[in-house]
Amino acid sequence: MNRKLLTGGLIALIAAFLVAYFASPVLAVRGLTEAARSGDEAALRERVDFPAFRASLKEELNGELVARMRADPRSDNPVLSGLGMLLAPSLVSGMVDAFVTPGAIATMVRSARAPDPMHRPDQVETPERAAEDKDTVRQSWAYRDLNTFAVTLTNSRHPDQHLALLMERRGLFDWKLAGIDLTAPSEDDAI
Template sequence: MNGPGQHATRRLAIAAVVLLVVAVLGYAYASPYIVLDRLKRAADARDAETVNAYVDYPALRVSLKQQVTELLMRRIDAQKHGNPFAVIGAMIGAALIGPLVDAYATPDGVAAILNGMPPRGQPGERPPPVGPSGGTTGGEAEGTASTAPSASSAPSGPPTTQTPTAPATPQTPPEAQTAPPQPPQTTAGYRGLNEFVVTYQHGVGDTRYAAILRRDGLFSWKLSAVDLNG
Protein backbone atom coordinates (compact mmCIF):
# COMPACT_ATOMS: atom_id res chain seq x y z
CA MET A 1 0.00 0.00 0.00
CA ASN A 2 1.08 3.51 -0.71
CA GLY A 3 1.60 5.61 2.33
CA PRO A 4 0.74 9.29 2.82
CA GLY A 5 4.32 10.25 2.07
CA GLN A 6 4.24 8.63 -1.36
CA HIS A 7 0.97 10.39 -2.25
CA ALA A 8 2.44 13.75 -1.22
CA THR A 9 5.58 13.11 -3.26
CA ARG A 10 3.51 12.19 -6.30
CA ARG A 11 1.40 15.34 -6.00
CA LEU A 12 4.52 17.48 -5.71
CA ALA A 13 6.01 15.82 -8.79
CA ILE A 14 2.84 16.42 -10.80
CA ALA A 15 2.68 20.03 -9.67
CA ALA A 16 6.33 20.55 -10.62
CA VAL A 17 5.72 19.09 -14.10
CA VAL A 18 2.66 21.31 -14.60
CA LEU A 19 4.60 24.41 -13.53
CA LEU A 20 7.46 23.48 -15.85
CA VAL A 21 5.08 23.04 -18.81
CA VAL A 22 3.40 26.37 -18.07
CA ALA A 23 6.77 28.11 -17.81
CA VAL A 24 7.98 26.61 -21.10
CA LEU A 25 4.77 27.57 -22.91
CA GLY A 26 4.89 31.08 -21.45
CA TYR A 27 8.49 31.59 -22.52
CA ALA A 28 7.74 30.17 -25.97
CA TYR A 29 4.88 32.66 -26.38
CA ALA A 30 6.98 35.61 -25.17
CA SER A 31 10.09 34.62 -27.14
CA PRO A 32 9.47 36.84 -30.23
CA TYR A 33 8.92 39.88 -28.00
CA ILE A 34 12.18 39.13 -26.20
CA VAL A 35 14.06 38.63 -29.48
CA LEU A 36 12.61 41.84 -30.93
CA ASP A 37 13.77 43.83 -27.89
CA ARG A 38 17.26 42.32 -28.03
CA LEU A 39 17.51 42.87 -31.78
CA LYS A 40 16.47 46.53 -31.62
CA ARG A 41 18.81 47.30 -28.74
CA ALA A 42 21.69 45.63 -30.56
CA ALA A 43 20.90 47.39 -33.85
CA ASP A 44 20.73 50.82 -32.18
CA ALA A 45 24.03 50.09 -30.41
CA ARG A 46 25.63 48.82 -33.63
CA ASP A 47 26.31 45.46 -32.00
CA ALA A 48 26.76 43.69 -35.33
CA GLU A 49 27.47 40.28 -33.80
CA THR A 50 24.15 40.21 -31.92
CA VAL A 51 22.24 41.64 -34.89
CA ASN A 52 23.65 38.97 -37.18
CA ALA A 53 22.43 36.29 -34.76
CA TYR A 54 18.84 37.51 -35.11
CA VAL A 55 18.66 38.31 -38.85
CA ASP A 56 18.26 35.89 -41.74
CA TYR A 57 20.09 38.05 -44.28
CA PRO A 58 19.52 35.85 -47.38
CA ALA A 59 15.75 35.80 -46.74
CA LEU A 60 15.73 39.52 -45.90
CA ARG A 61 17.54 40.36 -49.14
CA VAL A 62 15.00 38.40 -51.20
CA SER A 63 12.13 40.15 -49.43
CA LEU A 64 13.68 43.61 -49.80
CA LYS A 65 14.26 43.12 -53.51
CA GLN A 66 10.70 41.93 -54.09
CA GLN A 67 9.10 44.63 -51.94
CA VAL A 68 11.11 47.54 -53.36
CA THR A 69 10.47 46.34 -56.93
CA GLU A 70 6.71 46.22 -56.26
CA LEU A 71 6.89 49.65 -54.60
CA LEU A 72 8.54 51.17 -57.67
CA MET A 73 6.13 49.47 -60.06
CA ARG A 74 3.18 50.90 -58.16
CA ARG A 75 4.83 54.33 -58.28
CA ILE A 76 5.36 54.10 -62.04
CA ASP A 77 1.75 52.99 -62.61
CA ALA A 78 0.47 55.91 -60.51
CA GLN A 79 2.62 58.48 -62.32
CA LYS A 80 2.67 57.27 -65.90
CA HIS A 81 -0.07 59.74 -66.86
CA GLY A 82 1.40 62.57 -64.80
CA ASN A 83 4.89 63.95 -64.45
CA PRO A 84 7.24 62.13 -66.88
CA PHE A 85 10.27 63.15 -64.84
CA ALA A 86 8.82 61.33 -61.83
CA VAL A 87 8.49 58.21 -63.96
CA ILE A 88 12.11 58.55 -65.08
CA GLY A 89 13.16 58.88 -61.45
CA ALA A 90 11.24 55.74 -60.54
CA MET A 91 12.85 53.85 -63.43
CA ILE A 92 16.29 54.98 -62.30
CA GLY A 93 15.40 53.77 -58.82
CA ALA A 94 14.45 50.38 -60.26
CA ALA A 95 17.90 50.12 -61.82
CA LEU A 96 19.48 50.77 -58.42
CA ILE A 97 17.54 48.16 -56.45
CA GLY A 98 20.64 46.01 -55.99
CA PRO A 99 22.69 48.68 -54.17
CA LEU A 100 19.64 49.65 -52.10
CA VAL A 101 19.15 46.05 -50.99
CA ASP A 102 22.87 45.78 -50.20
CA ALA A 103 22.61 48.90 -48.04
CA TYR A 104 19.56 47.76 -46.08
CA ALA A 105 20.61 44.13 -45.56
CA THR A 106 23.12 45.34 -42.95
CA PRO A 107 23.03 46.19 -39.23
CA ASP A 108 22.56 49.86 -40.20
CA GLY A 109 19.63 48.92 -42.42
CA VAL A 110 18.10 46.74 -39.72
CA ALA A 111 18.37 49.64 -37.25
CA ALA A 112 16.57 51.93 -39.71
CA ILE A 113 13.82 49.37 -40.38
CA LEU A 114 13.21 48.83 -36.66
CA ASN A 115 13.04 52.60 -36.03
CA GLY A 116 10.37 53.50 -38.57
CA MET A 117 12.65 54.32 -41.52
CA PRO A 118 12.15 51.67 -44.20
CA PRO A 119 13.47 51.93 -47.77
CA ARG A 120 11.41 54.23 -50.00
CA GLY A 121 12.87 53.19 -53.33
CA GLN A 122 14.64 56.51 -54.00
CA PRO A 123 17.72 56.64 -56.28
CA GLY A 124 20.91 56.33 -54.24
CA GLU A 125 18.97 55.69 -51.04
CA ARG A 126 20.85 54.50 -47.98
CA PRO A 127 19.68 53.84 -44.41
CA PRO A 128 19.61 57.06 -42.38
CA PRO A 129 21.96 56.98 -39.38
CA VAL A 130 20.23 56.00 -36.15
CA GLY A 131 21.52 57.04 -32.74
CA PRO A 132 21.61 54.88 -29.60
CA SER A 133 18.20 56.22 -28.53
CA GLY A 134 16.61 55.20 -31.81
CA GLY A 135 16.40 58.71 -33.34
CA THR A 136 18.21 59.92 -36.40
CA THR A 137 21.61 61.46 -35.79
CA GLY A 138 22.93 64.70 -37.20
CA GLY A 139 23.97 68.14 -36.20
CA GLU A 140 21.48 70.15 -34.21
CA ALA A 141 20.96 73.84 -34.96
CA GLU A 142 22.33 76.10 -32.31
CA GLY A 143 20.75 79.39 -31.35
CA THR A 144 22.65 82.59 -32.09
CA ALA A 145 24.01 84.27 -28.99
CA SER A 146 22.74 87.78 -28.29
CA THR A 147 25.26 90.51 -29.10
CA ALA A 148 23.34 93.45 -27.58
CA PRO A 149 25.64 95.62 -25.41
CA SER A 150 25.14 95.51 -21.68
CA ALA A 151 24.04 98.52 -19.66
CA SER A 152 27.58 99.01 -18.33
CA SER A 153 29.01 99.29 -21.85
CA ALA A 154 26.40 101.76 -23.19
CA PRO A 155 27.91 105.09 -24.31
CA SER A 156 27.55 108.04 -21.90
CA GLY A 157 26.23 111.46 -22.85
CA PRO A 158 22.93 113.17 -23.42
CA PRO A 159 20.16 111.10 -24.92
CA THR A 160 19.42 111.55 -28.59
CA THR A 161 16.03 111.42 -30.27
CA GLN A 162 15.51 108.29 -32.37
CA THR A 163 12.76 107.38 -34.78
CA PRO A 164 10.60 104.57 -33.34
CA THR A 165 10.99 101.28 -35.14
CA ALA A 166 8.46 98.50 -35.60
CA PRO A 167 8.83 95.61 -33.18
CA ALA A 168 10.81 92.68 -34.50
CA THR A 169 8.87 89.72 -35.80
CA PRO A 170 9.04 86.87 -33.28
CA GLN A 171 11.42 84.17 -34.38
CA THR A 172 10.66 80.48 -34.13
CA PRO A 173 12.85 79.00 -31.41
CA PRO A 174 15.65 76.80 -32.78
CA GLU A 175 14.33 73.94 -30.66
CA ALA A 176 11.00 74.05 -32.51
CA GLN A 177 12.76 74.18 -35.89
CA THR A 178 14.90 71.14 -35.19
CA ALA A 179 12.40 69.03 -33.25
CA PRO A 180 13.22 65.36 -33.93
CA PRO A 181 10.58 63.24 -35.67
CA GLN A 182 8.20 61.46 -33.38
CA PRO A 183 8.79 57.70 -33.04
CA PRO A 184 6.35 55.59 -35.02
CA GLN A 185 3.38 53.85 -33.50
CA THR A 186 4.01 50.12 -33.40
CA THR A 187 1.84 47.07 -32.97
CA ALA A 188 3.17 43.54 -32.71
CA GLY A 189 1.61 40.13 -32.69
CA TYR A 190 1.54 36.63 -34.09
CA ARG A 191 0.44 35.98 -37.66
CA GLY A 192 0.42 32.24 -37.43
CA LEU A 193 2.39 29.89 -35.24
CA ASN A 194 5.74 30.58 -36.91
CA GLU A 195 5.42 34.22 -37.96
CA PHE A 196 5.51 37.38 -35.83
CA VAL A 197 4.76 40.77 -37.37
CA VAL A 198 5.68 44.26 -36.14
CA THR A 199 3.71 47.04 -37.86
CA TYR A 200 4.94 50.65 -37.93
CA GLN A 201 2.91 53.82 -38.61
CA HIS A 202 3.93 57.43 -37.93
CA GLY A 203 0.43 58.87 -37.81
CA VAL A 204 -3.20 58.45 -38.78
CA GLY A 205 -3.41 58.05 -42.53
CA ASP A 206 0.33 57.56 -42.94
CA THR A 207 1.64 54.61 -44.90
CA ARG A 208 2.31 51.55 -42.80
CA TYR A 209 4.93 48.88 -43.22
CA ALA A 210 5.89 45.76 -41.30
CA ALA A 211 8.97 43.88 -40.18
CA ILE A 212 8.45 40.12 -40.11
CA LEU A 213 10.19 37.69 -37.78
CA ARG A 214 10.02 33.95 -38.43
CA ARG A 215 10.58 31.13 -35.99
CA ASP A 216 14.05 29.60 -35.96
CA GLY A 217 13.75 26.68 -33.57
CA LEU A 218 11.49 26.44 -30.53
CA PHE A 219 12.44 29.70 -28.81
CA SER A 220 14.49 31.65 -31.37
CA TRP A 221 13.28 34.04 -34.07
CA LYS A 222 14.97 35.90 -36.92
CA LEU A 223 14.08 39.02 -38.89
CA SER A 224 13.42 37.52 -42.32
CA ALA A 225 11.22 39.88 -44.34
CA VAL A 226 9.58 43.27 -44.66
CA ASP A 227 6.18 44.26 -46.03
CA LEU A 228 6.14 47.70 -47.67
CA ASN A 229 2.62 47.38 -49.03
CA GLY A 230 1.04 48.96 -45.88
Template structure:
Protein backbone atom coordinates in the same frame (compact mmCIF):
# COMPACT_ATOMS: atom_id res chain seq x y z
CA UNK B 1 5.47 6.94 -3.98
CA UNK B 2 2.94 8.42 -1.60
CA UNK B 3 -0.07 10.43 -2.71
CA UNK B 4 1.52 13.61 -1.32
CA UNK B 5 4.74 13.02 -3.24
CA UNK B 6 2.83 12.41 -6.47
CA UNK B 7 0.88 15.63 -5.96
CA UNK B 8 4.10 17.58 -5.46
CA UNK B 9 5.65 16.08 -8.59
CA UNK B 10 2.55 16.83 -10.67
CA UNK B 11 2.43 20.40 -9.36
CA UNK B 12 6.09 20.90 -10.24
CA UNK B 13 5.56 19.48 -13.72
CA UNK B 14 2.61 21.81 -14.27
CA UNK B 15 4.71 24.78 -13.16
CA UNK B 16 7.53 23.78 -15.49
CA UNK B 17 5.18 23.31 -18.45
CA UNK B 18 3.48 26.67 -17.83
CA UNK B 19 6.87 28.39 -17.52
CA UNK B 20 8.13 26.83 -20.76
CA UNK B 21 4.96 27.80 -22.61
CA UNK B 22 5.30 31.34 -21.26
CA UNK B 23 8.87 31.60 -22.51
CA UNK B 24 7.87 30.20 -25.90
CA UNK B 25 5.08 32.75 -26.21
CA UNK B 26 7.29 35.66 -25.11
CA UNK B 27 10.30 34.58 -27.20
CA UNK B 28 9.61 36.82 -30.25
CA UNK B 29 9.13 39.88 -28.03
CA UNK B 30 12.43 39.11 -26.29
CA UNK B 31 14.19 38.56 -29.62
CA UNK B 32 12.77 41.80 -31.03
CA UNK B 33 13.94 43.79 -28.01
CA UNK B 34 17.44 42.33 -28.20
CA UNK B 35 17.63 42.87 -31.94
CA UNK B 36 16.56 46.50 -31.70
CA UNK B 37 19.03 47.23 -28.92
CA UNK B 38 21.84 45.59 -30.89
CA UNK B 39 20.89 47.39 -34.11
CA UNK B 40 20.71 50.78 -32.40
CA UNK B 41 24.15 50.10 -30.91
CA UNK B 42 25.42 48.86 -34.31
CA UNK B 43 26.45 45.61 -32.63
CA UNK B 44 26.90 43.67 -35.87
CA UNK B 45 27.77 40.39 -34.16
CA UNK B 46 24.51 40.34 -32.18
CA UNK B 47 22.47 41.64 -35.11
CA UNK B 48 23.75 38.73 -37.21
CA UNK B 49 22.30 36.33 -34.62
CA UNK B 50 18.80 37.79 -35.05
CA UNK B 51 18.70 38.57 -38.80
CA UNK B 52 18.72 36.19 -41.76
CA UNK B 53 20.35 38.64 -44.15
CA UNK B 54 19.98 36.53 -47.34
CA UNK B 55 16.22 36.22 -46.76
CA UNK B 56 15.94 39.89 -45.74
CA UNK B 57 17.82 40.94 -48.88
CA UNK B 58 15.47 38.90 -51.09
CA UNK B 59 12.45 40.37 -49.34
CA UNK B 60 13.73 43.93 -49.74
CA UNK B 61 14.48 43.35 -53.40
CA UNK B 62 10.96 42.05 -54.00
CA UNK B 63 9.19 44.68 -51.91
CA UNK B 64 11.13 47.68 -53.27
CA UNK B 65 10.58 46.34 -56.79
CA UNK B 66 6.82 46.20 -56.19
CA UNK B 67 6.92 49.68 -54.67
CA UNK B 68 8.62 51.10 -57.76
CA UNK B 69 6.23 49.22 -60.05
CA UNK B 70 3.27 50.86 -58.31
CA UNK B 71 4.92 54.26 -58.70
CA UNK B 72 5.51 53.66 -62.43
CA UNK B 73 1.90 52.52 -62.92
CA UNK B 74 0.62 55.67 -61.21
CA UNK B 75 2.86 57.91 -63.33
CA UNK B 76 2.19 56.27 -66.72
CA UNK B 77 -0.43 58.86 -67.63
CA UNK B 78 1.38 61.69 -65.89
CA UNK B 79 4.70 63.46 -66.31
CA UNK B 80 7.02 61.40 -68.55
CA UNK B 81 10.05 62.73 -66.71
CA UNK B 82 8.62 61.48 -63.43
CA UNK B 83 8.18 58.02 -64.94
CA UNK B 84 11.75 58.08 -66.21
CA UNK B 85 12.89 58.95 -62.69
CA UNK B 86 11.00 55.96 -61.32
CA UNK B 87 12.56 53.70 -63.94
CA UNK B 88 16.00 54.98 -63.00
CA UNK B 89 15.12 54.16 -59.41
CA UNK B 90 14.28 50.61 -60.49
CA UNK B 91 17.82 50.27 -61.84
CA UNK B 92 19.15 51.24 -58.41
CA UNK B 93 17.27 48.56 -56.46
CA UNK B 94 20.45 46.55 -55.92
CA UNK B 95 22.44 49.29 -54.14
CA UNK B 96 19.39 50.28 -52.09
CA UNK B 97 18.83 46.69 -50.96
CA UNK B 98 22.50 46.29 -50.13
CA UNK B 99 22.43 49.44 -48.00
CA UNK B 100 19.37 48.32 -46.03
CA UNK B 101 20.51 44.72 -45.56
CA UNK B 102 23.00 45.96 -42.95
CA UNK B 103 22.92 46.77 -39.21
CA UNK B 104 22.26 50.43 -40.16
CA UNK B 105 19.37 49.36 -42.35
CA UNK B 106 17.94 47.04 -39.71
CA UNK B 107 18.11 49.86 -37.15
CA UNK B 108 16.28 52.17 -39.56
CA UNK B 109 13.57 49.58 -40.24
CA UNK B 110 13.02 48.93 -36.53
CA UNK B 111 12.90 52.69 -35.83
CA UNK B 112 10.15 53.52 -38.30
CA UNK B 113 12.33 54.50 -41.29
CA UNK B 114 11.72 51.95 -44.07
CA UNK B 115 13.08 52.26 -47.61
CA UNK B 116 10.86 54.40 -49.88
CA UNK B 117 12.36 53.33 -53.20
CA UNK B 118 13.93 56.71 -53.93
CA UNK B 119 17.03 56.78 -56.19
CA UNK B 120 20.24 56.72 -54.16
CA UNK B 121 18.34 56.14 -50.93
CA UNK B 122 20.34 54.92 -47.93
CA UNK B 123 19.43 54.33 -44.28
CA UNK B 124 20.19 57.32 -42.05
CA UNK B 125 23.38 57.42 -40.05
CA UNK B 126 22.99 56.62 -36.31
CA UNK B 127 22.61 60.25 -35.20
CA UNK B 128 19.98 60.93 -37.85
CA UNK B 129 18.11 57.71 -37.10
CA UNK B 130 18.01 58.46 -33.40
CA UNK B 131 16.98 62.05 -33.99
CA UNK B 132 14.24 60.97 -36.36
CA UNK B 133 12.39 58.87 -33.84
CA UNK B 134 13.40 60.11 -30.42
CA UNK B 135 11.72 63.21 -29.07
CA UNK B 136 11.79 62.86 -25.33
CA UNK B 137 9.74 65.10 -23.08
CA UNK B 138 12.92 66.51 -21.60
CA UNK B 139 14.52 67.42 -24.90
CA UNK B 140 16.15 70.83 -24.97
CA UNK B 141 14.22 73.53 -26.78
CA UNK B 142 15.76 76.43 -28.69
CA UNK B 143 14.86 79.67 -26.86
CA UNK B 144 12.66 81.99 -28.88
CA UNK B 145 13.09 85.79 -28.77
CA UNK B 146 10.29 87.54 -26.88
CA UNK B 147 8.62 90.52 -28.59
CA UNK B 148 8.90 93.85 -26.81
CA UNK B 149 5.23 94.59 -27.50
CA UNK B 150 2.17 92.44 -28.20
CA UNK B 151 2.06 91.44 -31.83
CA UNK B 152 -0.35 89.59 -34.05
CA UNK B 153 0.57 85.87 -33.82
CA UNK B 154 1.90 84.41 -37.03
CA UNK B 155 0.46 81.14 -38.32
CA UNK B 156 2.42 78.12 -37.16
CA UNK B 157 4.55 76.54 -39.86
CA UNK B 158 5.91 73.03 -39.36
CA UNK B 159 9.62 72.80 -39.89
CA UNK B 160 10.45 70.40 -42.72
CA UNK B 161 13.45 69.18 -40.76
CA UNK B 162 11.48 68.53 -37.58
CA UNK B 163 11.71 64.85 -36.61
CA UNK B 164 8.62 62.72 -36.78
CA UNK B 165 7.25 61.31 -33.54
CA UNK B 166 7.88 57.63 -32.90
CA UNK B 167 5.70 55.42 -35.11
CA UNK B 168 2.64 53.67 -33.81
CA UNK B 169 3.45 49.99 -33.54
CA UNK B 170 1.49 46.80 -33.05
CA UNK B 171 2.96 43.33 -32.80
CA UNK B 172 1.60 39.83 -32.70
CA UNK B 173 1.68 36.31 -34.04
CA UNK B 174 0.49 35.56 -37.55
CA UNK B 175 1.08 31.87 -36.97
CA UNK B 176 3.07 29.70 -34.61
CA UNK B 177 6.23 30.34 -36.66
CA UNK B 178 5.58 33.91 -37.88
CA UNK B 179 5.58 37.15 -35.88
CA UNK B 180 4.90 40.60 -37.33
CA UNK B 181 5.66 44.11 -36.08
CA UNK B 182 3.52 46.74 -37.82
CA UNK B 183 4.57 50.39 -38.08
CA UNK B 184 2.63 53.54 -38.99
CA UNK B 185 3.46 57.17 -38.16
CA UNK B 186 -0.06 58.49 -38.54
CA UNK B 187 -3.31 58.34 -40.46
CA UNK B 188 -2.61 58.25 -44.17
CA UNK B 189 1.13 57.73 -43.70
CA UNK B 190 3.01 54.77 -45.11
CA UNK B 191 2.60 51.49 -43.30
CA UNK B 192 4.97 48.55 -43.24
CA UNK B 193 5.74 45.42 -41.27
CA UNK B 194 8.89 43.70 -40.08
CA UNK B 195 8.51 39.92 -40.17
CA UNK B 196 10.27 37.55 -37.78
CA UNK B 197 10.31 33.79 -38.27
CA UNK B 198 10.89 31.14 -35.65
CA UNK B 199 14.34 29.53 -35.73
CA UNK B 200 14.15 26.64 -33.31
CA UNK B 201 11.75 26.56 -30.38
CA UNK B 202 12.85 29.76 -28.65
CA UNK B 203 14.84 31.69 -31.28
CA UNK B 204 13.57 34.15 -33.90
CA UNK B 205 15.14 35.96 -36.84
CA UNK B 206 14.13 38.98 -38.91
CA UNK B 207 13.56 37.58 -42.39
CA UNK B 208 11.38 40.03 -44.32
CA UNK B 209 9.86 43.48 -44.64
CA UNK B 210 6.43 44.18 -46.09
CA UNK B 211 6.17 47.69 -47.55
CA UNK B 212 3.00 49.62 -48.25
CA UNK B 213 3.31 53.09 -49.77
CA UNK B 214 -0.06 54.35 -48.71
Protein backbone atom coordinates in the same frame (compact mmCIF):
# COMPACT_ATOMS: atom_id res chain seq x y z
CA MET C 1 0.49 13.03 -2.11
CA ASN C 2 3.40 12.19 -4.42
CA ARG C 3 1.00 11.89 -7.35
CA LYS C 4 -0.43 15.39 -6.71
CA LEU C 5 3.07 16.83 -6.40
CA LEU C 6 4.18 15.17 -9.63
CA THR C 7 1.06 16.37 -11.47
CA GLY C 8 1.50 19.92 -10.13
CA GLY C 9 5.16 19.94 -11.15
CA LEU C 10 4.30 18.67 -14.64
CA ILE C 11 1.62 21.35 -15.07
CA ALA C 12 4.06 24.04 -13.90
CA LEU C 13 6.69 22.75 -16.32
CA ILE C 14 4.25 22.78 -19.25
CA ALA C 15 3.04 26.28 -18.32
CA ALA C 16 6.65 27.57 -18.12
CA PHE C 17 7.41 26.04 -21.52
CA LEU C 18 4.35 27.65 -23.12
CA VAL C 19 5.14 31.06 -21.63
CA ALA C 20 8.73 30.86 -22.88
CA TYR C 21 7.60 29.56 -26.30
CA PHE C 22 5.14 32.39 -26.91
CA ALA C 23 7.13 35.17 -25.19
CA SER C 24 10.44 34.42 -26.94
CA PRO C 25 9.73 36.64 -29.99
CA VAL C 26 9.05 39.63 -27.75
CA LEU C 27 12.46 39.17 -26.16
CA ALA C 28 14.04 38.81 -29.62
CA VAL C 29 12.37 42.05 -30.79
CA ARG C 30 13.61 43.86 -27.69
CA GLY C 31 17.14 42.58 -28.34
CA LEU C 32 16.93 43.75 -31.96
CA THR C 33 15.62 47.15 -30.90
CA GLU C 34 18.32 47.62 -28.27
CA ALA C 35 21.05 46.59 -30.72
CA ALA C 36 19.67 49.06 -33.28
CA ARG C 37 19.48 51.93 -30.80
CA SER C 38 22.98 51.33 -29.49
CA GLY C 39 24.44 50.75 -32.97
CA ASP C 40 25.81 47.33 -31.97
CA GLU C 41 26.58 45.85 -35.39
CA ALA C 42 27.77 42.49 -34.00
CA ALA C 43 24.49 42.00 -32.13
CA LEU C 44 22.53 42.98 -35.25
CA ARG C 45 24.44 40.45 -37.34
CA GLU C 46 23.37 37.74 -34.89
CA ARG C 47 19.70 38.80 -34.96
CA VAL C 48 19.21 39.18 -38.74
CA ASP C 49 19.10 36.54 -41.48
CA PHE C 50 20.52 38.87 -44.13
CA PRO C 51 19.90 36.68 -47.23
CA ALA C 52 16.24 36.13 -46.28
CA PHE C 53 15.77 39.79 -45.33
CA ARG C 54 17.29 40.98 -48.62
CA ALA C 55 15.03 38.66 -50.64
CA SER C 56 11.96 39.88 -48.76
CA LEU C 57 12.91 43.55 -49.17
CA LYS C 58 13.54 43.06 -52.92
CA GLU C 59 10.09 41.53 -53.32
CA GLU C 60 8.39 44.34 -51.39
CA LEU C 61 10.25 47.16 -53.16
CA ASN C 62 9.70 45.63 -56.60
CA GLY C 63 5.98 45.42 -55.88
CA GLU C 64 5.89 49.02 -54.69
CA LEU C 65 7.89 50.25 -57.68
CA VAL C 66 5.67 48.43 -60.19
CA ALA C 67 2.56 49.85 -58.49
CA ARG C 68 4.03 53.37 -58.71
CA MET C 69 4.91 52.92 -62.37
CA ARG C 70 1.41 51.72 -63.20
CA ALA C 71 -0.17 54.62 -61.33
CA ASP C 72 2.07 57.23 -62.95
CA PRO C 73 -0.01 59.25 -65.45
CA ARG C 74 3.10 59.87 -67.55
CA SER C 75 3.41 56.14 -68.32
CA ASP C 76 1.11 56.21 -71.33
CA ASN C 77 3.89 54.88 -73.59
CA PRO C 78 3.57 51.08 -73.30
CA VAL C 79 7.06 50.40 -74.69
CA LEU C 80 8.79 52.62 -72.14
CA SER C 81 6.55 51.38 -69.32
CA GLY C 82 7.33 47.78 -70.24
CA LEU C 83 11.04 48.51 -70.39
CA GLY C 84 10.89 50.20 -66.99
CA MET C 85 9.05 47.24 -65.47
CA LEU C 86 11.60 44.89 -67.02
CA LEU C 87 14.60 46.81 -65.65
CA ALA C 88 13.14 47.70 -62.24
CA PRO C 89 13.85 44.34 -60.53
CA SER C 90 17.56 44.42 -61.40
CA LEU C 91 17.87 48.02 -60.23
CA VAL C 92 16.11 47.25 -56.95
CA SER C 93 18.17 44.08 -56.49
CA GLY C 94 21.44 45.97 -56.81
CA MET C 95 20.25 48.70 -54.49
CA VAL C 96 19.11 46.23 -51.82
CA ASP C 97 22.30 44.17 -52.00
CA ALA C 98 24.36 47.32 -51.43
CA PHE C 99 22.00 48.89 -48.90
CA VAL C 100 21.11 46.12 -46.45
CA THR C 101 23.80 46.27 -43.79
CA PRO C 102 23.59 46.20 -39.98
CA GLY C 103 23.67 50.01 -40.03
CA ALA C 104 20.76 50.18 -42.47
CA ILE C 105 18.73 47.74 -40.35
CA ALA C 106 19.45 49.91 -37.30
CA THR C 107 18.26 53.00 -39.20
CA MET C 108 15.03 51.27 -40.23
CA VAL C 109 14.32 50.18 -36.64
CA ARG C 110 15.10 53.61 -35.20
CA SER C 111 13.15 55.60 -37.80
CA ALA C 112 10.34 53.21 -38.87
CA ARG C 113 11.24 54.00 -42.49
CA ALA C 114 12.08 51.54 -45.23
CA PRO C 115 14.31 52.48 -48.13
CA ASP C 116 12.46 54.14 -50.99
CA PRO C 117 13.03 52.62 -54.43
CA MET C 118 12.90 56.11 -55.91
CA HIS C 119 15.77 57.25 -53.60
CA ARG C 120 13.99 60.18 -52.06
CA PRO C 121 16.63 62.30 -50.29
CA ASP C 122 14.33 63.03 -47.34
CA GLN C 123 14.78 59.43 -46.20
CA VAL C 124 18.47 59.76 -45.41
CA GLU C 125 19.08 59.56 -41.67
CA THR C 126 21.04 62.42 -40.18
CA PRO C 127 22.07 62.69 -36.52
CA GLU C 128 19.34 65.31 -36.04
CA ARG C 129 16.68 63.08 -37.63
CA ALA C 130 17.84 60.07 -35.57
CA ALA C 131 17.45 62.11 -32.38
CA GLU C 132 13.98 63.28 -33.47
CA ASP C 133 12.87 59.74 -34.37
CA LYS C 134 14.05 58.19 -31.12
CA ASP C 135 10.89 59.04 -29.18
CA THR C 136 8.41 59.02 -32.06
CA VAL C 137 8.59 55.36 -33.15
CA ARG C 138 5.86 53.13 -31.74
CA GLN C 139 5.80 49.34 -31.88
CA SER C 140 2.94 46.89 -32.05
CA TRP C 141 3.43 43.13 -32.02
CA ALA C 142 1.41 40.25 -33.43
CA TYR C 143 1.88 36.67 -34.45
CA ARG C 144 1.17 36.11 -38.15
CA ASP C 145 1.46 32.35 -37.59
CA LEU C 146 3.27 30.18 -35.06
CA ASN C 147 6.62 30.74 -36.76
CA THR C 148 6.26 34.36 -37.90
CA PHE C 149 6.06 37.31 -35.52
CA ALA C 150 5.56 40.84 -36.84
CA VAL C 151 6.69 43.99 -35.11
CA THR C 152 4.99 46.92 -36.79
CA LEU C 153 6.85 50.19 -36.47
CA THR C 154 5.02 53.48 -36.89
CA ASN C 155 6.57 56.92 -36.66
CA SER C 156 4.05 59.22 -34.94
CA ARG C 157 5.02 62.02 -37.35
CA HIS C 158 3.90 59.76 -40.26
CA PRO C 159 1.07 57.63 -38.83
CA ASP C 160 -0.11 56.47 -42.27
CA GLN C 161 3.25 54.78 -43.01
CA HIS C 162 3.94 51.40 -41.42
CA LEU C 163 6.98 49.18 -41.48
CA ALA C 164 6.46 45.59 -40.36
CA LEU C 165 9.60 43.65 -39.56
CA LEU C 166 9.00 39.91 -39.72
CA MET C 167 10.78 37.72 -37.21
CA GLU C 168 10.94 34.00 -38.04
CA ARG C 169 11.36 31.19 -35.55
CA ARG C 170 14.63 29.28 -35.74
CA GLY C 171 14.33 26.35 -33.35
CA LEU C 172 12.08 26.46 -30.29
CA PHE C 173 13.05 29.80 -28.77
CA ASP C 174 15.37 31.54 -31.25
CA TRP C 175 14.07 34.21 -33.65
CA LYS C 176 15.74 36.15 -36.46
CA LEU C 177 14.68 39.12 -38.52
CA ALA C 178 14.03 37.50 -41.90
CA GLY C 179 11.47 39.63 -43.70
CA ILE C 180 9.74 42.94 -44.13
CA ASP C 181 6.19 43.97 -45.02
CA LEU C 182 5.67 47.50 -46.36
CA THR C 183 1.89 47.24 -46.66
CA ALA C 184 -0.41 48.72 -44.06
CA PRO C 185 -1.20 46.28 -41.25
CA SER C 186 -4.64 44.72 -41.11
CA GLU C 187 -6.58 43.02 -38.36
CA ASP C 188 -6.39 39.75 -40.33
CA ASP C 189 -2.58 39.60 -39.97
CA ALA C 190 -2.66 38.72 -36.29
CA ILE C 191 -3.74 35.40 -34.86
